[in-house]
Amino acid sequence: MISVTRAPSYLTVQDLGREHSRAFGVPRAGAMDRFALQALNTIVGNATDAAVLEWALGGGTLKLETDCVFALGGARARAALSGDDVPPFTTIYASAGDELTIEQLTAGRFLYIALAGGIDVPVILGSRATYLPGRFGGYAGRLIARGDSIQTGDRPTMIPARGFVCPAELLPNYGSSVVRVTRGTHADMFSDAAWRAFTGAEFIVSQAADRTGYKLQGNVLPHSMGSLPSDVGCQGAIQVPGEGTPIVLMADAPTVGGYPKIAVVAEADLPILSQRSPGEVVRFELITIEQSQRALRRRASDLNTIRSAGAASA
Amino acid sequence: MEAPRTEPLGDSAVTIMFGTERSPELLKRVHSAAASLLAASIADVKDVVPAYLSVAVFYDSLQKSYGEIAPTLLAIARRTALPAARMQASRAHDIPVVYDGPDLDLVASALGLTTEEVVARHLAGHYSVDLIGFVPGFAYLSGLDPALHLPRRTQPRPRVPAGSVAIAGAQTGVYPLDTPGGWHIIGRTDAVMFDPVRDPPALLRAGDTARFALTR
Numbered sequence: 001m002i003s004v005t006r007a008p009s010y011l012t013v014q015d016l017g018r019e020h021s022r023a024f025g026v027p028r029a030g031a032m033d034r035f036a037l038q039a040l041n042t043i044v045g046n047a048t049d050a051a052v053l054e055w056a057l058g059g060g061t062l063k064l065e066t067d068c069v070f071a072l073g074g075a076r077a078r079a080a081l082s083g084d085d086v087p088p089f090t091t092i093y094a095s096a097g098d099e100l101t102i103e104q105l106t107a108g109r110f111l112y113i114a115l116a117g118g119i120d121v122p123v124i125l126g127s128r129a130t131y132l133p134g135r136f137g138g139y140a141g142r143l144i145a146r147g148d149s150i151q152t153g154d155r156p157t158m159i160p161a162r163g164f165v166c167p168a169e170l171l172p173n174y175g176s177s178v179v180r181v182t183r184g185t186h187a188d189m190f191s192d193a194a195w196r197a198f199t200g201a202e203f204i205v206s207q208a209a210d211r212t213g214y215k216l217q218g219n220v221l222p223h224s225m226g227s228l229p230s231d232v233g234c235q236g237a238i239q240v241p242g243e244g245t246p247i248v249l250m251a252d253a254p255t256v257g258g259y260p261k262i263a264v265v266a267e268a269d270l271p272i273l274s275q276r277s278p279g280e281v282v283r284f285e286l287i288t289i290e291q292s293q294r295a296l297r298r299r300a301s302d303l304n305t306i307r308s309a310g311a312a313s314a
Numbered sequence: 315m316e317a318p319r320t321e322p323l324g325d326s327a328v329t330i331m332f333g334t335e336r337s338p339e340l341l342k343r344v345h346s347a348a349a350s351l352l353a354a355s356i357a358d359v360k361d362v363v364p365a366y367l368s369v370a371v372f373y374d375s376l377q378k379s380y381g382e383i384a385p386t387l388l389a390i391a392r393r394t395a396l397p398a399a400r401m402q403a404s405r406a407h408d409i410p411v412v413y414d415g416p417d418l419d420l421v422a423s424a425l426g427l428t429t430e431e432v433v434a435r436h437l438a439g440h441y442s443v444d445l446i447g448f449v450p451g452f453a454y455l456s457g458l459d460p461a462l463h464l465p466r467r468t469q470p471r472p473r474v475p476a477g478s479v480a481i482a483g484a485q486t487g488v489y490p491l492d493t494p495g496g497w498h499i500i501g502r503t504d505a506v507m508f509d510p511v512r513d514p515p516a517l518l519r520a521g522d523t524a525r526f527a528l529t530r
């Protein structure tokens with residue numbers, strides 16, 4: 001069990017989200033950085049889709065009431081376990097009474113903390129993910145706050161050894177500003193000039209960037225479509241409202257929307273974009289769906305490599 | 315009638331497009347194709363989501379590539395997206411309403427009707443669920459009496475209470491959750507439009523029909 005003695009402004013339970021309820025208007029939700037979630041679960045011996053803590057907006061302290069194994073990563077942060085530095089993507093064995101303190105995040109937006117056994121909250125519509133706009137899922141459908149107690153599930157049978165580190169070359173290149181995209185549902189309806197404006201220049205993540213969507217600043221992508229009959233979106237879809245400012249749909253975006261979609265971010269690169277903070281730049285590079293799906297399979301194979309290395313260390 | 319075609323929607327979804335212009339006939343094709351795609355229980359398909367002109371199918375792209383799954387989906391869509399195809403699992407709902415919404419008087423005067431006439435015309439409608447979206451369980455209902463068509467509020471409300479029955483443009487609907495909203499609130503219902511721990515969680519599904527009835 002974990003007690004929250006000091007909470008950041010944003011702390012929720014997330015997993016890979018709800019995949020079977022979009023027809024009811026339920027967004028997938030789930031982790032903003034799905035690779036970090038899966039890699040950290042692997043590092044503590046969990047199934048890749050176990051529930052973890054998603055942490056943003058400030059520092060905090062967790063008191064570990066029982067012996068436990070955890071790993072953290074995603075955003076970079078100054079973290080200490082009862083005074084000792086905690087390196088990212090590393091298997092940490094903690095003892096009952098230890099305190100995990102995280103100071104402000106130094107790079108990236110979302111930090112993940114995976115605990116061996118996973119976070120134990122009720123499964124709702126097939127997932128433990130928190131969907132704050134609907135006030136369900138995760139920890140009673142709300143942010144975790146000071147004084148809350150967090151339960152973990154049964155420890156997995158195989159846990160990597162103390163100090164196991166995920167090889168850095170298997171992680172997404174979080175420092176890169178290049179984000180690959182495939183053509184969106186309405187790609188043909190944008191002019192060549194709009195496409196040049198989209199792929200030929202950098203965009204800046206604006207202050208209006210949260211779990212619902214990241215609004216970008218930069219070139220405007222003019223079009224004369226106005227709004228269209230609503231169609232289905234997904235995390236990473238880049239929609240362009242009439243004034244031409246692109247918005248990347250994120251985990252909590254509504255299932256349907258009426259703005260034309262010029263492109264969709266490759267899932268392999270979605271973690272890089274999700275971890276971009278307001279003021280940071282991104283540049284979009286168009287690839288084919290075959291290339292994009294190959295990149296995603298490469299990430300899956302990297303996760304398998306991490307799991308094998310972890311098992312070998314145990 | 316256009317032949318359906320597919321486009322990738324990112325790495326893990328396919329959009330099957332049935333046409334470019336909204337119409338009741340096209341929507342019927344969309345809903346019947348969605349029902350058939352769901353009933354087909356295709357391996358590695360996770361979610362089937364109808365919209366106005368298209369159906370999106372979410373799938374496990376680690377198991378199947380776009381090139382592998384798209385022809386299977388397209389074949390089912392071609393076979394079943396016929397205007398005469400039966401509407402599977404279409405259900406009729408009666409939604410009890412108390413017409414005491416904060417916008418009722420304003421709506422009546424904007425439309426040049428009495429509040430009684432607004433209520434009577436709203437009650438007389440036979441509605442179809444065109445689309446679910448915006449928030450979980452929010453149903454866009456078509457079939458609103460043209461005499462009740464009114465642009466949405468210029469100032470959206472920051473919070474519309476769950477259960478509010480509202481109209482905007484050619485549509486009516488019920489807010490399932492407390493959310494911001496720009497529709498005109500004419501009444502309220504105690505029907506639970508969305509409950510995440512109920513199966514199914516949403517009261518209404520795309521393709522269903524609904525009527526409103528006075529709460530007794």
